[in-house]
Amino acid sequence: MAGLREKQKASRNKAIVKAASLLFKQNGYEAARIGEIAERAEVSVGTLYNYYDSKAELLMAIVSMEVEEVLNQGAQVLDQPHDSAPEAICHLAALYYDHSLVYLTKEMWRTAMAFAIQHPDTPFSHRYRMLDAALTDQVTQLIETLQRAGLLRPEIEARAFGELLFFSLNSLFVTFTVKEEMTLEQLKTALARHVAAACA
Structure with a gap:
């Protein structure tokens, strides 16, 4: 029962x-x-x-659902063979980007980001940062996977490089949410340039 x-x-x-x-x-x-x-x-x-208790709590529930789904899909990317580090990183980030508008609009993302920044000591902000941390962890895990496969130099500090890449893809995503006219393809093209430079 x-x-x-x-x-x-x-x-x-x-x-x-x-x-x-x-x-x-x-x-x-x-x-x-x-x-x-x-x-x-x-x-x-x-x-x-x-x-x-509020619309804000509902918005965070939607953000959580979105991120949890991409984390599950991203786990599959880590298990796949890859030809190069840039290809693998762009594959994972593209998955994040492609899923970002399934449950949310750009306006909803801007609202969630604003809540998280303006009210840093609230459960909303703590949860938002936890989700970002989980995504950063997954990017870092991909870096470690690529190192084991010989596609990235082993002396690279995986955590620092994972954080660097996540900060870059997240910053580009913020720009995407602010610019209503920016398309997902333009976002992914910009990311590919950043990843190629970082992996050079």
Whole structure:
């Protein structure tokens, strides 16, 4: 019985998060209303508040879902054979970029980034930084994998290089979210230039 309740709870949570993602994308984060999200998720407003205290918490749940999915997909990239270090790094980063607009818009990303920066001591900001750290860890793991494969020099400090690459791909992503006219292909082209320079 307890197992059934947990499944129902998880299903309800997923419905709420997906409804919030859809309405934030359709109406914009600021314009979306909790009542509309609850209606779309087919739950009462009271039930929604049992899961999330605010729209900001819902936004972070969406960001978390997005990052957790790309981390799972990225793990597969680490297990694949690669012909070169730049190709492997760009492959992983392209996966991050391609998935970035599945649940969020550029406006939603800007809102999440602003929350994380403006309120550094909040659970929202702590969670956002934890997700960035998890992505940095995965990039570092890829560097270590490439070193073992002989595609990067073994004397390179993997952690420092992984952080450098993540800071670069993250900075480019911030630029992408700020420039509405910038496409994913332009973003990936810019990244390829950065990675080629770093790996030269």
